[in-house]
């Protein structure tokens with residue numbers, strides 16, 4: 001049971017996305033966002049559908065938890081935690097994030113990542129947050145490093161073309177969850 005949906009560190013707030021966020025998202029996203037973040041083409045139709053699906057996923061209790069990142073009262077980007085992803089272990093959650101161009105360069109993504117890691121502590125069985133970044137996207141890696149993630153050296157991580165970084169979300173060892 002997810003109890004805490006909203007997190008706020010005084011500068012950045014994260015809350016579940018809703019369909020109503022789609023318009024601001026479409027207006028905010030740029031080519032960089034679409035290139036690195038979206039598995040889709042970033043078209044308006046695709047994004048509206050994706051936000052509707054994200055809202056349904058919250059109602060269903062996962063496995064995708066997509067948050068709106070709010071800074072100064074405005075939608076600044078999105079951050080998603082997904083559990084049960086192919087290629088990851090059952091105790092690992094995958095994190096992806098993106099900011100709109102006018103909100104970059106202020107530490108907002110780093111704060112959002114830290115808030116999502118705290119959120120994950122309440123998801124049963126999840127003890128590790130993982131982010132897989134392209135070596136061609138050093139800004140993305142820097143966010144993870146600033147948020148305290150460290151490079152992974154598991155076989156799966158070493159075999160992949162992306163750089164994998166992770167951090168613990170719980171003090172309880174995975175085998176005890």
Ligand SMILES: CC(C)(COP(=O)(O)OP(=O)(O)OC[C@H]1O[C@@H](n2cnc3c(N)ncnc32)[C@H](O)[C@@H]1OP(=O)(O)O)[C@@H](O)C(=O)NCCC(=O)NCCS
Pocket residue numbers: 032033036037095096097098099100103104105106107108109110111131132133137139140142143146
């Ligand atoms: C990846 C991405 C989110 C990084 O955004 P970002 O603004 O660089 O990251 P942060 O919000 O953590 O901000 C850090 C930057 O703000 C600066 N900054 C300013 N004030 C700061 C503060 N109070 N605290 C921390 N950093 C601060 C940092 O120095 C850093 O800038 P630098 O890289 O020039 O040194 C952004 O480039 C993006 O949305 N890209 C497109 C989507 C994408 O690539 N997603 C990654 C796939 S998982």
